[in-house]
Amino acid sequence: MSLLSLTNMQTQIGEYHVLHDVSFDVSEGGVFVLLGRNGAGKTTTLRSIMNMWTPSKGSVKFRGKDISQMHTSDIARMGVAFVPEDMGIFGGLTVEENLVLATASGSFDPQRLERILELFPALKIFWNKQAMKLSGGQKQMLSVARAIIEPRDLILIDEPTKGLAPAIISGMRDAFAEIAQNTTILLVEQNLPFALSLGRDMAVIDDGHVVHTGSMKAFAEDNELQNTLLGLA
Amino acid sequence: MEKTNGNLLVKGTVFLVWAILLFAPFLFQDVRSTEVAARILVFIVLVSSYDLLIGYTGIVSFAHTMFFGLGAYGTAIALKTMGPSWSAVILGALIGLGISLVIALAVGLLSLRVKAIFFAMITLAVASVALVMASQLSGLTGGEDGITYRPPSIFKPAAKLLTDENGKVLRIFGVKMNGKIAAYYFVFFSSLILFCVMLRLVVSPIGSVLKAIRENEARAEAIGYRVVAYRTLVFCAAAAFASLIGSVYAVWLKYTGPDTVLSFAIMIDILLMVVIGGMGTMWGAVIGVVMMTLAQYYLRDLMGVVADATHNLPIVPELFDPDRWLLWLGLCFILLVYFFPTGIAGRLMAKGEPA
Numbered sequence: 319m320s321l322l323s324l325t326n327m328q329t330q331i332g333e334y335h336v337l338h339d340v341s342f343d344v345s346e347g348g349v350f351v352l353l354g355r356n357g358a359g360k361t362t363t364l365r366s367i368m369n370m371w372t373p374s375k376g377s378v379k380f381r382g383k384d385i386s387q388m389h390t391s392d393i394a395r396m397g398v399a400f401v402p403e404d405m406g407i408f409g410g411l412t413v414e415e416n417l418v419l420a421t422a423s424g425s426f427d428p429q430r431l432e433r434i435l436e437l438f439p440a441l442k443i444f445w446n447k448q449a450m451k452l453s454g455g456q457k458q459m460l461s462v463a464r465a466i467i468e469p470r471d472l473i474l475i476d477e478p479t480k481g482l483a484p485a486i487i488s489g490m491r492d493a494f495a496e497i498a499q500n501t502t503i504l505l506v507e508q509n510l511p512f513a514l515s516l517g518r519d520m521a522v523i524d525d526g527h528v529v530h531t532g533s534m535k536a537f538a539e540d541n542e543l544q545n546t547l548l549g550l551a
Numbered sequence: 552m553e554k555t556n557g558n559l560l561v562k563g564t565v566f567l568v569w570a571i572l573l574f575a576p577f578l579f580q581d582v583r584s585t586e587v588a589a590r591i592l593v594f595i596v597l598v599s600s601y602d603l604l605i606g607y608t609g610i611v612s613f614a615h616t617m618f619f620g621l622g623a624y625g626t627a628i629a630l631k632t633m634g635p636s637w638s639a640v641i642l643g644a645l646i647g648l649g650i651s652l653v654i655a656l657a658v659g660l661l662s663l664r665v666k667a668i669f670f671a672m673i674t675l676a677v678a679s680v681a682l683v684m685a686s687q688l689s690g691l692t693g694g695e696d697g698i699t700y701r702p703p704s705i706f707k708p709a710a711k712l713l714t715d716e717n718g719k720v721l722r723i724f725g726v727k728m729n730g731k732i733a734a735y736y737f738v739f740f741s742s743l744i745l746f747c748v749m750l751r752l753v754v755s756p757i758g759s760v761l762k763a764i765r766e767n768e769a770r771a772e773a774i775g776y777r778v779v780a781y782r783t784l785v786f787c788a789a790a791a792f793a794s795l796i797g798s799v800y801a802v803w804l805k806y807t808g809p810d811t812v813l814s815f816a817i818m819i820d821i822l823l824m825v826v827i828g829g830m831g832t833m834w835g836a837v838i839g840v841v842m843m844t845l846a847q848y849y850l851r852d853l854m855g856v857v858a859d860a861t862h863n864l865p866i867v868p869e870l871f872d873p874d875r876w877l878l879w880l881g882l883c884f885i886l887l888v889y890f891f892p893t894g895i896a897g898r899l900m901a902k903g904e905p906a
Binding site: 368370389390391392394395399400402406407408409410411415418419420422424464 | 778
C-alpha cells in the first residue's frame with residue numbers, strides 16, 4: 319500500500335479551477351519529487367493534501383484513509399508535516415518556541431534535538447532569538463527542523479532552495495538525504511539538479527494535470543523528456 | 552526573550568507596584584488610598600485577563616465587564632439571600648463562574664469562527680443584554696440601585712483580628728488590625744494568586760500556541776493546532792478570571808450595582824489600560840492599571856495644587872482648574888498613544904532588544 323495516494327484530485331480556488339486531474343502514489347521512504355513549470359499547480363497540490371484548500375473532487379488517501387475532508391490540524395497530528403514556500407514560521411516567537419510548538423508533548427527528545435542542531439548549527443546559535451531576525455537560509459533551516467523535530471511519516475516541502483545561496487543549498491541537500499532515510503519526503507522543486515540528486519520517484523504536473531510519473535533515474539537520463547515536460551534545456 | 556534593560560525596568564516596576572500594594576494600608580493610612588489600592592488590585596486581574604484575549608490571542612471582546620459583573624452579582628445575591636457567610640461567598644462565586652463559563656463557551660464556539668469585527672459586535676450585543684437584564688430584573692439584582700449586603704463577619708469594620716492585653720484592637724504601626732485590613736489582604740492575595748496563575752499560563756506552552764495563533768492562524772493549523780478550540784479555551788479562561796475577581800470586588804465593596812461592575816465605562820477603562828500599558832505582556836497591564844487609576848483619582852487634586860500655586864498668574868490657573876481634569880486626562884492619552892504606540896511596556900521591552 320502506498321503511503322500517500324492521490325486519485326483524480328481536483329481543486330478550485332474561488333472561480334479558478336487550478337487542479338484538474340492529479341493522481342500519483344507516493345510509496346514509503348525516500349524522496350518523491352513533484353516537478354513542473356511556474357503556476358502548474360505544485361503548491362496547490364501540497365496545500366490540497368493538507369486540506370488548506372479543500373479538494374472539490376477525487377480522493378487523498380494517507381495510509382489508506384481518506385483525509386480529503388479532514389481538518390488541517392488533524393492531518394498534521396496524523397504525522398504529516400508541511401514546510402511551505404514562505405517557511406511558515408512564527409517570526410515573533412523564538413527559535414526554541416517555534417520548535418516546541420511542533421512537538422506533541424511540549425518537550426524535546428534530547429537525542430533527536432541534538433542531531434537536528436548538528437544538521438543546522440545556526441539554530442543553536444540563535445536559539446533564543448526571535449525567528450524574524452534570522453536570515454532567509456536560517457529561516458528555511460528552522461522550518462525544516464520544525465518538520466522533523468518529532469518522527470513524521472510524511473513531510474511536504476515546497477521549494478526549499480528558492481532564494482538560497484549555493485553553499486546553503488548543498489548543506490540542505492545533505493540534510494534532506496539524511497532525513498529521507500527515516501521518513502518520506504514529498505518535495506516540490508524547480509531546481510532540477512537539486513531534485514535529480516535527491517529524488518527516487520517523481521511526477522510532473524502541467525496546467526493542473528499529472529503528465530508524467532516514473533523513476534527519477536529514468537527521467538534524469540532522458541533529456542528529450544525533460545525538454546518536452548519542463549521546457550528546459 | 553533577552554534579559555535586557557527595558558525588560559528589567561518593566562519587571563522591576565511591576566515588582567515595586569506589588570511591593571507597595573502589599574504595604575499600602577501601612578504606607579497610606581487613609582480610607583481613600585486603601586480604596587484606590589484595592590481598585591488597582593482588582594483591575595490588575597481584570598485587565599490582565601483581558602490582555603489574554605486582546606494581547607495574546609488577538610480577540611477583541613466587549614463582554615469582559617459582563618463576566619466581571621456575573622461574578623460580582625453571583626456573590627452579591629448569595630450574600631444578600633443567604634446572609635453574611637463564607638459559604639455564601641463561595642457558592643455565589645461558583646454560580647457566577649459557572650454562568651460565565653457557559654456563556655463564554657457558547658459565544659466562543661458559536662462565533663469565534665467569524666471575523667474579528669463580527670465577534671466584537673456579538674460580544675457587544677451579549678453584554679448589552681446582560682446590562683439591560685441587570686437593570687430590569689430588579690427583584691434579583693436591585694435594578695439600577697444595585698444591592699447592598701454585609702460581608703462575612705471577619706471583614707466587618709468592627710471585627711478584631713488581633714487584640715492587645717486589654718481586649719482592644721491591636722495597632723501595628725498605627726494601623727488597626729480590624730476587618731477592613733482583613734478585607735484588604737483578602738483582595739490583595741486573591742489578586743496576586745490570580746495574576747500569578749495568568750503569568751504561569753502565558754509562559755507555558757499554551758502561551759506560545761496563543762502567540763502563534765495571533766501571528767498566523769493558518770500556520771498554527773498547519774502544525775496541528777485547532778485554532779477555534781484554543782480561542783474558545785482562552786475566551787473561557789479570561790471569563791473565569793474576570794468572574795472570580797468580580798466576586799472578590801463584590802466582597803470588598805459590600806455593594807454591587809451596574810455602575811460599579813457592568814457599565815460600558817468600565818469596559819472602556821479596561822481597553823484604555825491595556826492599550827496604555829502595552830498589549831501582550833501581562834506586565835503592561837499592571838502599569839496601565841496603576842497609571843490610569845492614579846490619574847482618575849488624583850489628577851484633580853494635583854491640578855488643584857497647581858491652580859493654587861499659580862493663582863497670581865494670568866490664564867494658567869484657569870487652564871489647571873480642577874474641573875478641567877478630563878481635558879488633561881484626554882490630552883495625556885493622546886500623547887501616550889502618540890509616543891508609545893505599542894504601550895509603555897511594549898515600547899520599553901522592545902527597545903532593550905538588540906536589533
